[in-house]
Amino acid sequence: MALHLYRETDYSRYTSTTAYPTEEEERRQKEEMQTAEGLVSELALKLGHAPTCCVVTFGCQMNARDSEKILGVLKAVGYQETDSEDEADLVVYNTCTVRDNANQRVYGRLGHLHAMKKKNPAKRIALCGCMIQEPDVIEKIRSSYRFVDLLFGTHNLYKFPELLKKMLESDHMIIDVWKQADTIVEDLPVVRKYPFKSGVNIMFGCDNYCTYCIVPYVRGRERSRASKEILREVERLAAEGVSEVMLLGQNVNSYGSGLNGELSFPQLLQEVEKVEGIRRIRFMTSHPKDLSEELIAVMRDSKKICRHLHLPVQSGSTEVLRKMNRHYTREQYLALVARLRREIPDLSLTTDIIVGFPSETREDLEETIRLVEEVGYDNAFTFIYSPRTGTPAASWPMQMSEEEISEGFERLLKVVQEKARESVAKLTGRTEEALVEEVNSHDASLVTGRLSNNVLVHFPGDASMIGQYHQVKLKENRGFYFIGEKV
Ligand code: SAH
Numbered sequence: 160m161a162l163h164l165y166r167e168t169d170y171s172r173y174t175s176t177t178a179y180p181t182e183e184e185e186r187r188q189k190e191e192m193q194t195a196e197g198l199v200s201e202l203a204l205k206l207g208h209a210p211t212c213c214v215v216t217f218g219c220q221m222n223a224r225d226s227e228k229i230l231g232v233l234k235a236v237g238y239q240e241t242d243s244e245d246e247a248d249l250v251v252y253n254t255c256t257v258r259d260n261a262n263q264r265v266y267g268r269l270g271h272l273h274a275m276k277k278k279n280p281a282k283r284i285a286l287c288g289c290m291i292q293e294p295d296v297i298e299k300i301r302s303s304y305r306f307v308d309l310l311f312g313t314h315n316l317y318k319f320p321e322l323l324k325k326m327l328e329s330d331h332m333i334i335d336v337w338k339q340a341d342t343i344v345e346d347l348p349v350v351r352k353y354p355f356k357s358g359v360n361i362m363f364g365c366d367n368y369c370t371y372c373i374v375p376y377v378r379g380r381e382r383s384r385a386s387k388e389i390l391r392e393v394e395r396l397a398a399e400g401v402s403e404v405m406l407l408g409q410n411v412n413s414y415g416s417g418l419n420g421e422l423s424f425p426q427l428l429q430e431v432e433k434v435e436g437i438r439r440i441r442f443m444t445s446h447p448k449d450l451s452e453e454l455i456a457v458m459r460d461s462k463k464i465c466r467h468l469h470l471p472v473q474s475g476s477t478e479v480l481r482k483m484n485r486h487y488t489r490e491q492y493l494a495l496v497a498r499l500r501r502e503i504p505d506l507s508l509t510t511d512i513i514v515g516f517p518s519e520t521r522e523d524l525e526e527t528i529r530l531v532e533e534v535g536y537d538n539a540f541t542f543i544y545s546p547r548t549g550t551p552a553a554s555w556p557m558q559m560s561e562e563e564i565s566e567g568f569e570r571l572l573k574v575v576q577e578k579a580r581e582s583v584a585k586l587t588g589r590t591e592e593a594l595v596e597e598v599n600s601h602d603a604s605l606v607t608g609r610l611s612n613n614v615l616v617h618f619p620g621d622a623s624m625i626g627q628y629h630q631v632k633l634k635e636n637r638g639f640y641f642i643g644e645k646v
Pocket residue numbers: 257258371372373374408409410444445446471473511512513542543544545546547
């Protein structure tokens with residue numbers, strides 16, 4: 160019988176943290192992994208080779224981190240990683256639904272995977288992540304993409320060993336999606352993409368309900384991890400050779416709220432700073448409304464916190480910001496930027512901007528362009544507004560025509576690029592420390608390193624330098640990156 164566990168309404172029983180004691184659940188999932196391992200060995204005999212898997216990530220850093228956990232489980236039970244979606248015996252799409260084009264990409268690629276599955280009937284396809292938290296997406300996949308084997312959401316990722324086992328035992332589509340999280344399970348095996356740097360979740364979900372944004376609905380209420388668990392993870396990563404950590408959350412500045420007696424985010428940073436072996440600390444994302452004086456001081460005085468702050472502004476118009484429910488005005492944002500620049504002069508600032516929000520007028524958009532000119536971001540991610548079902552703004556009338564939006568978007572993009580080039584070019588001639596991340600994909604005689612301020616530099620080197628820190632002279636500016644030389 161098909162196992163349909165779609166708990167659309169019945170989620171009250173999953174909101175208690177005592178119903179499933181975390182350690183007991185961890186133990187249970189470890190047992191499930193052993194069973195899954197047996198099933199994967201049987202599959203290997205049938206296929207004549209170790210089954211291969213390919214995990215494809217859409218969306219943000221949070222999803223990237225989840226994918227590392229998924230891959231960790233798959234490798235632990237005997238799958239071998241491959242880059243080829245076409246050939247993999249198991250493909251996992253970890254999806255994003257923040258804008259509609261992310262969803263469309265998934266549907267498009269599923270069509271192609273279906274053709275591959277016809278050639279290889281043993282092929283399995285699993286979908287997880289934010290898109291799967293939407294009831295209409297589940298319905299669409301159930302009716303039009305019946306060849307998919309497993310669907311699960313963002314709240315029960317820790318059950319992946321069990322779901323994998325069920326998928327391997329069944330011929331039917333398995334659906335297990337919860338409306339809310341019941342618990343934070345700490346201990347899943349992880350395969351990190353980079354041996355020398357890692358994301359670390361410090362909180363899950365979001366309580367801000369910006370009126371355009373679907374994240375609170377698909378990621379649930381804000382939950383912070385206990386700082387001692389976070390520090391334990393950072394220490395373990397450092398012991399494994401990780402020297403750069405990125406603390407992850409939708410609004411890291413509100414870390415700890417809701418946990419009695421928990422550290423604040425700046426205090427957490429100070430504790431992470433003490434971990435031996437960690438040389439660089441990054442974090443994402445900072446909501447301007449909660450960025451405290453204390454955080455600025457901790458960043459200023461830190462030897463390890465990188466000189467980069469991603470501070471999404473979304474719009475330069477106070478009226479639009481109000482309708483977006485962002486809780487700051489244009490003036491407050493600019494004052495915050497001025498304070499940051501004063502305290503931390505070499506700080507690189509990046510941002511996110513939405514164009515075409517329903518209430519936005521042409522004049523509002525001009526205000527955004529002027530704000531970008533004034534701040535001079537080192538980089539900005541610009542998005543055209545995409546209505547998301549269930550969010551308040553989705554039903555509001557638009558003020559600008561599509562032509563006005565795309566014309567304004569192009570103009571904004573030009574200003575963003577011009578300003579970013581100017582800002583990055585200022586570093587020319589300086590010598591900075593770079594963490595080498597990889598061999599350059601276009602020119603194998605070069606390696607690519609990342610500076611503290613997140614700018615990339617390509618310079619002569621080889622694979623043995625990956626994970627090392629080198630002083631690099633930034634010789635030639637090429638727009639958003641540099642060509643350099645080791646000194
Ligand atoms: N928590 C982060 C943002 C996460 S989503 C923050 O508050 O800054 C990443 C970015 O996607 C947002 O900053 C926003 O610019 C963009 N975004 C979110 N919803 C969107 C929508 N409906 N249409 C277009 N862009 C959107």
